[in-house]
Amino acid sequence: MxxxxxxxxxxxxxxxxxxxxxxxxxxxxxxxxxELSGGAITHPGIATxxxxxxxxxxxxxxxxxxxxxxxxxTLGFWAADRLEAKRLAPYIASQCAGAILASGLLLGxxxxxxxxxSTLPIxxxxxxxxxxxxxxxxxxxxxxxxxxxxxxxxxxxTVSVIVGGTVAMLSLFAGPISGASMNPARSLAPxxxxxxxxAFWIYLLGPAIGALLAVPASRAMRLAKHTGEAESPS
Numbered sequence: 001m002x003x004x005x006x007x008x009x010x011x012x013x014x015x016x017x018x019x020x021x022x023x024x025x026x027x028x029x030x031x032x033x034x035e036l037s038g039g040a041i042t043h044p045g046i047a048t049x050x051x052x053x054x055x056x057x058x059x060x061x062x063x064x065x066x067x068x069x070x071x072x073x074t075l076g077f078w079a080a081d082r083l084e085a086k087r088l089a090p091y092i093a094s095q096c097a098g099a100i101l102a103s104g105l106l107l108g109x110x111x112x113x114x115x116x117x118s119t120l121p122i123x124x125x126x127x128x129x130x131x132x133x134x135x136x137x138x139x140x141x142x143x144x145x146x147x148x149x150x151x152x153x154x155x156x157x158t159v160s161v162i163v164g165g166t167v168a169m170l171s172l173f174a175g176p177i178s179g180a181s182m183n184p185a186r187s188l189a190p191x192x193x194x195x196x197x198x199a200f201w202i203y204l205l206g207p208a209i210g211a212l213l214a215v216p217a218s219r220a221m222r223l224a225k226h227t228g229e230a231e232s233p234s
Contacts, residue, residue, distance in 0.1 A: 012065040013090050017098030019057035019069035024189050025102035026053045028117025032106065035114040047175055051168025059160035070183040071095055076145045076211035080218070082152070092185075099189035107193040118190040119179025121199050133178035134202040140170045141182040141210030142217070149218035182207050 030049040034041035041049075054069070061067040066083075068074045071092040077083040083091070103116055121133035147166045151159050167182070174180035181187045187203035190196075 007064060009087060009090055012087065013094040015061040015065040016068060016091050016094040017101075019061045019065075019067050020095040020098035020185050021102045022057055023050065023053045023069055023102075023183075024099040024117075024186055025105065026050075027186070028103065028190055029106060031117040032110065032113055036110075043175060044172060047168050047171035047180075050171050050180075051164045051166075053164075054167045055160045055164025058163055059156060062156055062159065065091075069095060069098075069185075070207075071185050072141050072183060072207035072211040073145060073148060075208055076149070076215055079212050079215045080149060095185040096188055099185040100192055103189035103193035112194055115196045116190040116194040118194055118196050118198075119181040119187045119203050120196070121179075121202070122177045128199060129177070130199050130202060133199070134206050136174050136178045137181060137202055137206030138210040138213075140174050140178075140180055141207040142214045143210075144170060144182050145211040145214035146217055149214060150221065179203075182210070184208070 027046070027050040030041050030046045034043075034046060057069050058067045061069075066077070068077065068091060074083060074088060074091045074095070078085065078088045106116060121128040121130050123129075144163075144166055148163055151162050154162075170182065171180040179187070181203045184204050184207055187200065191200050
């Protein structure tokens with residue numbers, strides 16, 4: 001999921017759009033269909049759908065583009081010096097385009113239903129928990145980015161299962177509260193399709209902060225490992 005210098009930028013942007021399309025279309029479809037069917041898919045089913053979409057995208061597309069499928073992840077790789085600066089904006093634009101295409105297709109097929117899978121802070125006693133959800137999105141993205149940085153370079157099958165499983169786990173516990181976006185493109189697309197931008201800013205700021213904080217944490221872990229190896233007896 002890091003730099004792939006032998007592949008042109010154009011060839012890398014197309015998989016980023018396709019992978020984000022897969023994630024948003026399947027994940028928000030699960031949310032939409034759960035509402036329309038009276039809960040047939042269930043929350044664990046929705047979380048599993050998001051996790052499996054990420055797993056499939058990483059397994060099939062990582063050899064081409066790295067399969068970031070998430071502007072926050074792309075930002076984190078750039079901050080970690082694992083992505084060239086010239087790829088930052090094209091990657092993010094491709095991810096947003098793929099996500100918006102997915103939500104636009106759902107809108108065309110089913111109309112504007114139940115906010116089109118938008119990520120919204122939970123509402124309690126008429127008040128949306130905006131700042132707790134901002135903290136939750138920041139922490140969830142930190143965990144996701146930290147895991148990605150730590151497993152990058154392992155066997156692609158291993159990486160896809162670990163990253164997909166991490167997304168599913170975070171979606172299981174955080175989904176009912178904040179929506180467990182961890183991905184600005186995933187939040188942007190349903191907001192555009194539904195016209196519902198309620199507290200949208202937290203789904204831009206939280207993932208960006210979380211991804212950036214994961215970079216020094218991952219570096220510190222690597223430094224601690226190397227230091228321990230140097231000090232261990234032979």
